[in-house]
Amino acid sequence: MPNRDTNGRRAIAKRAGSFHHGDLRWALVQGAMQLLEREGPLGVGLRAAARLAGVSQTAPYRHFADKDAILAAVAEQGFRELGDRMSAAARENQDPRKALLAIGETYVALASERPHLFRLMFGPEVADKDRCPNVKEAGMRAYQTLLDAIAGAQRAGVLCKGDPTRIALAHWSCVHGLASLIVDGRLSERLAGMGPDGPRMLTRVVCEQLFTGCEEKCA
Amino acid sequence: MPNRDTNGRRAIAKRAGSFHHGDLRWALVQGAMQLLEREGPLGVGLRAAARLAGVSQTAPYRHFADKDAILAAVAEQGFRELGDRMSAAARENQDPRKALLAIGETYVALASERPHLFRLMFGPEVADKDRCPNVKEAGMRAYQTLLDAIAGAQRAGVLCKGDPTRIALAHWSCVHGLASLIVDGRLSERLAGMGPDGPRMLTRVVCEQLFTGCEEKCA
DNA sequence: CCTGGAAGTTGACGGTGTCAACTCGAAAGT
């Protein structure tokens, strides 16, 4: 049983005086996540995470094959959180159109709140995320939530019929692109004057156009 | 005048026997670009680029403040090429709807052809791309061609009236998101059975839905 | 009680970005 701190969470630091750590793997992932959000992607490394866990520099190799493996574990946690928040958003809106919008909003919200994590999840830092089956599965679950929401909207007659993966591709591209542009600072000028929920408003703008189209009607 | 090889291009390697290089800055950017596309983002570094130019490891510091600066120079070249290809695509299609589609296609094409360059241009490797005014200006030029194409389509009555930057945001998000998903391998399964111009077809699918909308008409 | 193996340690190797101090060579000034 892992040692826990006063809040009931497991402590990151090593159990004093004990040779073995108790739950080093968990502590390392936690430390890497913390490092990632505080110092950015350059600050996260095996040695730094080991230091944070109060353990020697090569101890991580007992639990992770290499640096990619620990980053993959962090990414997996990110995908899990993304999937949870997306399906919660879908559950809370039974209007299928609002559900689809809410899914996009949580996607963009996660990216804006924790940009480094978002980049890690989709970027090249962890080489082939799909080799680790946990990461693949966590990502798939999030995608499935989107697909279900689209199929529901089609059944409700809100979205046009046809292959739901077609619409999923468009919706995902729009939302993911907006999230990426925000994370990479490409929209900071536009967001500057919009207050704290600028990302949500931009998501509405983009999704609205995807739903209704931006062609001139009956020209 | 820089030394040139038999093809008329400047040679990357140092002019033999000469202390000074001639055009080391150019050679370093060229070497870094080459390194980036061959070995990925991890393979590009000051020392490696210096080796490729046949020069000592600290020589780059005479031309670049730090690693970020040389990466920014590479990114700038990427933005310049993106802008050129986008405006060429716009020029070649006088039908404004096709022009807008062609712009998206070249965007996705550049990303698919040179994923590492695309990631460098938008990713966090170079910290604040907008501090270097050349990079900012090159990126702005590409954005401006998109904006012009949209304004043209509005004047032609193809796109609905209103703030063109609204439509630009949606279009850019869709195309950039698709490009990112392709680059990050998130669509490799879908692309696997589509042959070499799968990216172009996916771009059409996504843009088509953005233009016409994906809601059920007159429910 | 002994023993085998998992978990953690020390030490080392090659690689990196970056700094300081040095040297070379060509152009500028007299």
Place this chain on the structure above:
DNA sequence: ACTTTCGAGTTGACACCGTCAACTTCCAGG
């Protein structure tokens, strides 16, 4: 024509990183 100056390139060093090999410590099962 000789000297000065200064940009451009060099060597050497430092701290950091990921990773490997060999060693030590602890715990559990026979």
